Amino acid sequence: MGKRYQSSNQQESPLVRCADLILPWLHPIELSSISSTCKALNDIARAITGTRISDASRLLESFAIPFINTVDNTPYAYFLYTPTHTLALQDPLQARQPWGSEPSARSAFEPGPAVEGSCGCECPERCGDGGGGLLGCPCWGRLDSGEVTRECGPSCGCGSGCGNRVTLKGVSVKLKVVRDRRKGWGLHADDFIPCGQFVSEYAGELLTTKEARRRQQAYDELALGGRFSSALLVVREHLPSGNICMRINIDATRIGNVARFINHSCDGGNLSTVLVRNSGSLLPRLCFFASRDIEEDEELTFSYGDSRLRPKGSPCFCGSYPCLGILPSEYT
Numbered sequence: 001m002g003k004r005y006q007s008s009n010q011q012e013s014p015l016v017r018c019a020d021l022i023l024p025w026l027h028p029i030e031l032s033s034i035s036s037t038c039k040a041l042n043d044i045a046r047a048i049t050g051t052r053i054s055d056a057s058r059l060l061e062s063f064a065i066p067f068i069n070t071v072d073n074t075p076y077a078y079f080l081y082t083p084t085h086t087l088a089l090q091d092p093l094q095a096r097q098p099w100g101s102e103p104s105a106r107s108a109f110e111p112g113p114a115v116e117g118s119c120g121c122e123c124p125e126r127c128g129d130g131g132g133g134l135l136g137c138p139c140w141g142r143l144d145s146g147e148v149t150r151e152c153g154p155s156c157g158c159g160s161g162c163g164n165r166v167t168l169k170g171v172s173v174k175l176k177v178v179r180d181r182r183k184g185w186g187l188h189a190d191d192f193i194p195c196g197q198f199v200s201e202y203a204g205e206l207l208t209t210k211e212a213r214r215r216q217q218a219y220d221e222l223a224l225g226g227r228f229s230s231a232l233l234v235v236r237e238h239l240p241s242g243n244i245c246m247r248i249n250i251d252a253t254r255i256g257n258v259a260r261f262i263n264h265s266c267d268g269g270n271l272s273t274v275l276v277r278n279s280g281s282l283l284p285r286l287c288f289f290a291s292r293d294i295e296e297d298e299e300l301t302f303s304y305g306d307s308r309l310r311p312k313g314s315p316c317f318c319g320s321y322p323c324l325g326i327l328p329s330e331y332t
């Protein structure tokens, strides 16, 4: 394309190259019609950007979760939204999801694997209605460590109003995604969150360990180029003996929910993680609960791990008193 028509940040797309060949042949009326079409498209693109800024969750959560940026001109972060964990896609870079026009309040991704033939509870519409409170429901339970808890799920007879489906209803509190000059985007409370309140699942693609290692290597290389942050989390579920019994790799980098914006804090932050097992689901889900009362506007954080054990990370800007200055790197 003739450099005359190319603005400094314009990529030479096939469309622009064709335009350069075709436009010089047009009558004035045709040229002006093309010009007004471009203005209309520009208006539509601006409106879509505005809608995207207003809700990171694409209407897939109960409350809109806006992006707030007062530090630079990045309007929002682009990723595909899934409210719960989902099977890995062959090529997540090619996957698309409409965002910013007519609402499509339905996740397009396949939920995590189910246990075939499993049976859940046979409680009426709400567990506990049959007497005995939630304690009477066979799905209810919490291990002594408090790190794993059980809930009703796909194989249960109870309905969505059951009180033992706390984490299955998606993000349950008002949140916002706020830009920080050094940490990038971060998740903040947009209202007071009481201690013990369920906040969000860590949703993303479920990967095999081989695929997790492959992707982590690719992400590390991209991160060397600067301005790329990945969100691949490895969860290790331990037996009481302390031996690893299961590892779950959740990648929220391309497909995930707003928990992908939760930054690290060396003091452990204000969120605790709990593995929730739902009757009928093969894999547990990693869920965040408030570990203390959280004030409106406060950033939500948790500990990514101990950076003394994995000292290869980039600088940490958590600002907490015991900050070690290094972000724990994910060990895949």
Ligand SMILES: C[S@@+](CC[C@H](N)C(=O)[O-])C[C@H]1O[C@@H](n2cnc3c(N)ncnc32)[C@H](O)[C@@H]1O
Pocket (backbone or CB within 6 Å): 077, 182, 183, 184, 185, 186, 228, 229, 230, 231, 232, 260, 261, 262, 263, 264, 265, 315, 316, 317, 318, 327
């Ligand atoms: C799961 S993402 C969190 C969201 C991320 N800030 C973003 O903009 O998408 C993890 C990345 O966030 C950044 N990050 C998280 N906690 C940080 C901290 N305490 N200090 C500096 N950077 C942090 C790092 O780039 C890290 O790789």
